Amino acid sequence: MQEAENCQLPADNQTLVTFRALVEAIVPHTPELAGFGELQTLGAADLGVHYYLAWELDHTLALFFGIHLTNFPLAASTARLLNVGAVQFAAASQLIQPINCSHWVISPFSALAPLDRIRVLAMLEQLRVDLGTLPPPYQNNGGNVKFIIDYLNRATLFGTYSEWSAYGSTRLCTPTERVLQSFPIGWEQSGYPGVSLGYRALRGFLLTIVRDKGVSTIV
Amino acid sequence: MYDADVIVIGSGGGGAVAAKELGEKGLKVLVLEAGPFYGNKQWQNPNSERGGEWSSSYHDLDIGLYKKTYNLYENNMNDVVSGAIRFGPADRRRDPWHRKMPQQGDIWQASGVGGTTQHYWAQSPRAFPSAVDHIWPISYRELIPYYEKVEATLPVQFSPITPKEELFYYGAKKAGWTLNPTLNVVTPGYRPNPNAILPPNKHLMDPNYSMEQLNHMEGCTLQGHCVNGCTSGPSVDRIAKRGTLVSYIPLALKTGNVSIRPNSFTINILTEQDPKEGLRACGVQFRDTWTGEVGELKAKTIVMAAGCIESPRLWLNAGLPYNAWVGRGLTNHYFDWVGGVFDEKDLLSILGTTSVFPYAGHTSGARVDIPGIGIFQVSCLSPGLMSFLTYGFSEAGYNALRPPEPGEPWNMRGRVVGPELKELMKHYSQTMTMLLLTDDEVRYSNRVEVDPLLKDENGPIPVIHYSPSAKTLQRRDKLARYACETLQHAGAKKIIRSDLPTGFLLHIESTMRMGHVVDSNCEAYQVKRLYIADNSVHFNGIGGPNPTLTTQALATRTADKLAHKYFGHSIETDK
Ligand SMILES: Cc1cc2nc3c(=O)[nH]c(=O)nc-3n(C[C@H](O)[C@H](O)[C@H](O)COP(=O)(O)OP(=O)(O)OC[C@H]3O[C@@H](n4cnc5c(N)ncnc54)[C@H](O)[C@@H]3O)c2cc1C
Ligand code: SF4
Numbered sequence: 001m002q003e004a005e006n007c008q009l010p011a012d013n014q015t016l017v018t019f020r021a022l023v024e025a026i027v028p029h030t031p032e033l034a035g036f037g038e039l040q041t042l043g044a045a046d047l048g049v050h051y052y053l054a055w056e057l058d059h060t061l062a063l064f065f066g067i068h069l070t071n072f073p074l075a076a077s078t079a080r081l082l083n084v085g086a087v088q089f090a091a092a093s094q095l096i097q098p099i100n101c102s103h104w105v106i107s108p109f110s111a112l113a114p115l116d117r118i119r120v121l122a123m124l125e126q127l128r129v130d131l132g133t134l135p136p137p138y139q140n141n142g143g144n145v146k147f148i149i150d151y152l153n154r155a156t157l158f159g160t161y162s163e164w165s166a167y168g169s170t171r172l173c174t175p176t177e178r179v180l181q182s183f184p185i186g187w188e189q190s191g192y193p194g195v196s197l198g199y200r201a202l203r204g205f206l207l208t209i210v211r212d213k214g215v216s217t218i219v
Numbered sequence: 220m221y222d223a224d225v226i227v228i229g230s231g232g233g234g235a236v237a238a239k240e241l242g243e244k245g246l247k248v249l250v251l252e253a254g255p256f257y258g259n260k261q262w263q264n265p266n267s268e269r270g271g272e273w274s275s276s277y278h279d280l281d282i283g284l285y286k287k288t289y290n291l292y293e294n295n296m297n298d299v300v301s302g303a304i305r306f307g308p309a310d311r312r313r314d315p316w317h318r319k320m321p322q323q324g325d326i327w328q329a330s331g332v333g334g335t336t337q338h339y340w341a342q343s344p345r346a347f348p349s350a351v352d353h354i355w356p357i358s359y360r361e362l363i364p365y366y367e368k369v370e371a372t373l374p375v376q377f378s379p380i381t382p383k384e385e386l387f388y389y390g391a392k393k394a395g396w397t398l399n400p401t402l403n404v405v406t407p408g409y410r411p412n413p414n415a416i417l418p419p420n421k422h423l424m425d426p427n428y429s430m431e432q433l434n435h436m437e438g439c440t441l442q443g444h445c446v447n448g449c450t451s452g453p454s455v456d457r458i459a460k461r462g463t464l465v466s467y468i469p470l471a472l473k474t475g476n477v478s479i480r481p482n483s484f485t486i487n488i489l490t491e492q493d494p495k496e497g498l499r500a501c502g503v504q505f506r507d508t509w510t511g512e513v514g515e516l517k518a519k520t521i522v523m524a525a526g527c528i529e530s531p532r533l534w535l536n537a538g539l540p541y542n543a544w545v546g547r548g549l550t551n552h553y554f555d556w557v558g559g560v561f562d563e564k565d566l567l568s569i570l571g572t573t574s575v576f577p578y579a580g581h582t583s584g585a586r587v588d589i590p591g592i593g594i595f596q597v598s599c600l601s602p603g604l605m606s607f608l609t610y611g612f613s614e615a616g617y618n619a620l621r622p623p624e625p626g627e628p629w630n631m632r633g634r635v636v637g638p639e640l641k642e643l644m645k646h647y648s649q650t651m652t653m654l655l656l657t658d659d660e661v662r663y664s665n666r667v668e669v670d671p672l673l674k675d676e677n678g679p680i681p682v683i684h685y686s687p688s689a690k691t692l693q694r695r696d697k698l699a700r701y702a703c704e705t706l707q708h709a710g711a712k713k714i715i716r717s718d719l720p721t722g723f724l725l726h727i728e729s730t731m732r733m734g735h736v737v738d739s740n741c742e743a744y745q746v747k748r749l750y751i752a753d754n755s756v757h758f759n760g761i762g763g764p765n766p767t768l769t770t771q772a773l774a775t776r777t778a779d780k781l782a783h784k785y786f787g788h789s790i791e792t793d794k
Contacts, residue, residue, distance in 0.1 A: 197430040
C-alpha cells in the first residue's frame with residue numbers, strides 16, 4: 001500500500017521544462033486574443049498543465065515487482081522520450097524553424113519551435129524513430145509510444161479546459177484533498193457557466209413512450 | 220455449507236440487474252464488487268477509509284453522501300487516473316488498475332457499485348433486429364418481453380428537446396432523414412434517444428421553484444452532467460439518470476435477499492467435479508482492496524458480470540477450461556466523433572438564441588439510426604471532455620500537418636493544436652458535437668488476453684488488442700459522411716472529424732460470446748452453474764446501438780433461466 005501523498009511533485013526540472021514546452025505547443029499563450037480579454041491570452045503553460053501531466057504520469061502505473069505492488073513513475077521517461085525524439089528529428093535535418101540553443105542542453109524538445117515540437121510528436125506517433133534508443137517502457141515498444149503520444153495530447157486538453165488548474169495550491173494533492181479556489185480559466189475561456197443544478201431549457205417533446213400491461217406504444 | 224444461492228461478481232450494467240431479479244425470486248444473493256459503494260452510510264469516506272464490509276439494507280443508501288461524492292466537476296469525476304469514477308481501487312491515493320493496450324486509445328470503464336453505468340449517458344435503445352435475427356442463437360422476438368421489463372423498471376423514456384436536439388433535428392430533416400417513431404428500428408431515420416432518464420421535473424420551467432428546490436425533487440433538471448453522474452433527485456433511488464447504482468441496486472436491496480460487498484476483487488472461481496453435472500462452479504475467492512486479505516465464499520451458482528475485460532481475465536486467471544473464444548471477438552462500435560461550429564446569427568435564426576447550450580439537457584438526446592451502418596447521435600459535454608474528444612484524440616494525426624482533401628464533408632480531421640485550437644474553444648458554446656457508433660464486425664483477432672509476465676495485486680493483467688475490419692472501416696466512414704452532411708445542412712461553418720483512435724473502448728461487447736463460451740441461456744458450456752450477465756455475452760455489437768439495455772434484458776432473462784434450472788422456478792415469460 002502506498003503512503004498518503006503530500007502535495008509535492010517529485011518531477012525533476014528537465015521533465016517539467018519538457019512538458020511545459022509540450023503543453024505550450026498544444027494550447028499556446030496567444031497575445032493576439034487580448035482583444036477578447038486578457039484571460040483569452042492564457043495558455044496551458046500559464047495554467048500549469050505541465051504539472052498536471054507530470055502528476056498523472058507519476059500516478060498511473062502500479063504493477064507487481066517481486067512480491068510488492070510497486071508504483072512506476074512515468075513522467076521522467078516520457079519527457080525523455082520527447083527529448084530523444086527531438087534529437088533524432090533535428091539530426092535528420094527535419095527542422096523547419098531554428099532552435100533555441102540555450103534550451104537545448106536542458107531539454108532539446110523545448111528548444112524547438114512549437115510547430116516543430118508537434119512534428120516531433122507526429123514522427124514519434126508514426127514510429128519514424130529508432131525504437132531501440134527510446135527509454136523504457138517505450139524502448140522497442142511502438143504500441144506504448146503510440147498510446148502515450150495520443151495521451152499527452154488529450155491530457156493536455158483535459159487539464160486545460162477542465163477545472164483542474166482552479167484547485168490552485170491544492171492541485172497536486174491527492175484528489176480527495178483538492179479544494180477549488182477560483183473559477184476555472186479554461187471554463188471561462190470557453191464560455192461554460194460552470195457546474196449547474198439545472199437549466200430551464202425544455203423545449204418540448206417529439207415522442208413519448210406509453211406503457212400498458214407490458215407493452216409499449218409510441219405517441 | 221453454502222453462503223448463498225448465488226454469488227454475483229460485479230455490480231455494473233448487468234450484475235446489478237441479475238442481483239435484483241434473483242433477489243426478487245427469493246434467492247439469497249451475495250454481490251462482490253471491486254470498487255467503492257458511493258452514497259451508502261456504511262462508507263462515509265469511501266475514497267479514503269475502508270469503512271464497513273457489507274451493505275444489505277435499502278436504508279443504508281444516503282442521498283447526502285451520494286451528492287457529496289458526485290460533485291459534478293468534470294476533472295474530479297472523470298479523470299481516468301484519479302477520478303471518483305475510474306477503474307481502480309476505492310482509495311484514490313492509489314494508482315488505477317492497469318490494462319495494457321499497446322495502441323492509441325483509452326479504455327473507459329469504471330469500478331464501483333453501478334460499474335460503468337455511473338458515467339454512462341443512459342442511452343437505452345434496443346438492438347437492431349437485423350443484427351440479431353438469424354445471427355444470434357436467440358431471436359429478437361425472444362428479447363422483447365425482457366426489453367419491455369427493463370424499460371419499465373429503469374424506466375426508459377424518449378429524451379426531451381433542448382436547443383441542441385432542436386438544432387440536430389433541424390439538420391437531420393434538411394438532410395432528408397425522416398422521423399422514426401419506434402423502439403424496434405428496421406429502417407433508417409431520426410428519433411429522440413430512448414434514455415434511462417426520468418422525465419423532466421414538471422416545475423422546471425416555473426420560476427417560482429428555485430434550482431436548489433428542483434434539484435431535491437424528482438425529475439431531470441436538464442443539468443447536463445449525465446457523464447459525471449447525475450445529482451437531480453430527492454433520494455438515491457430517485458436520481459434522474461438511471462445508472463444501476465440508483466435503479467437496480469436500490470431495488471435489489473429492497474428485496475431483503477441481496478447483500479453487496481464493495482472493495483472486493485474476485486480473483487478466483489472455485490470449481491468441483493460433480494458425478495452428474497461434470498465440472499461446476501461452487502464458489503469464489505476475493506481480495507479485499509483495502510486490507511489485501513483474501514476471502515472465500517461458496518454458493519450453488521455463480522453469475523459473472525465483471526465486464527468485457529475482467530470476465531475473460533477472471534476465466535483465464537482462474538484456470539477454467541480452455542475455450543478458443545474466451546476473450547475473443549471483441550467489438551467496440553469503433554467510435555468516431557464530429558463537431559460543427561456555428562455562426563451566432565445562424566443559431567439565432569434557427570433556435571432564437573446565439574448558443575447551442577452544449578452543457579444543457581441530456582448529454583445525448585437525439586439520434587439518426589441506420590441499420591447496417593450504425594448511429595450518429597448528438598452528444599455534448601463540458602469543455603474539458605469536449606475539448607479532448609473533439610480536438611485532441613485521434614488516429615489521424617494533426618490536422619495542420621495533413622489537412623483533408625478538398626471536397627470532403629469536413630474541414631478538419633485529426634487533432635487541432637496552437638492558436639487555431641484556442642479560437643475553436645472560444646466557440647465552445649456555438650459547437651454541436653456528435654458521437655458515431657459503427658456496426659462493428661466481429662473479428663477473432665480482437666481480444667482480451669492476460670499478460671504472461673505482468674501482474675498486479677489481482678493477478679496477471681489484461682492485454683487488449685482491437686483493430687477494425689475493412690467492412691467496419693467502410694461503415695464508419697459512411698457514418699462520418701452522413702453525420703457531417705447533417706451538420707452542413709444545419710448550417711455549421713466549420714466541421715471537424717476527430718477520427719477517434721481505434722482503441723477508444725466504451726461500448727465493449729462480445730468477448731464471451733453466446734454460442735461459443737456460453738449457451739443460449741448464458742450458462743458456460745464448460746462450467747456448469749457458472750453464468751455470465753454482462754456485455755461480454757453479446758454475439759456481436761448488436762448493429763451499433765448502445766449496448767447496455769440489451770445486457771440488462773439478457774441479465775433479466777438469465778436470472779429467469781438460472782432460477783428455473785437450479786431452483787425450480789417457473790420462467791417468467793411462460794406465465
Ligand atoms: C462515458 C461512457 C458513456 C456510456 N454511455 C452509454 C450509454 O449511453 N448507453 C449504453 O448503453 N452504454 C453506455 N456506455 C457503456 C456502458 O457503460 C456499458 O455498456 C455497461 O456499463 C456495461 O455493463 P457491464 O455489466 O458489462 O460492465 P460494467 O458496467 O463495467 O460493470 C462491471 C463491474 O464489475 C466490476 N468488476 C470487474 N472485475 C471484477 C472482479 N474481478 N471482481 C469484482 N468486481 C469486478 C467492476 O468494478 C464493475 O463495477 C458508456 C460508457 C462510458 C464509459
Ligand atoms: S440531464 Fe442532468 S438531471 Fe438530467 S439526467 Fe442528465 S445529469 Fe441528470
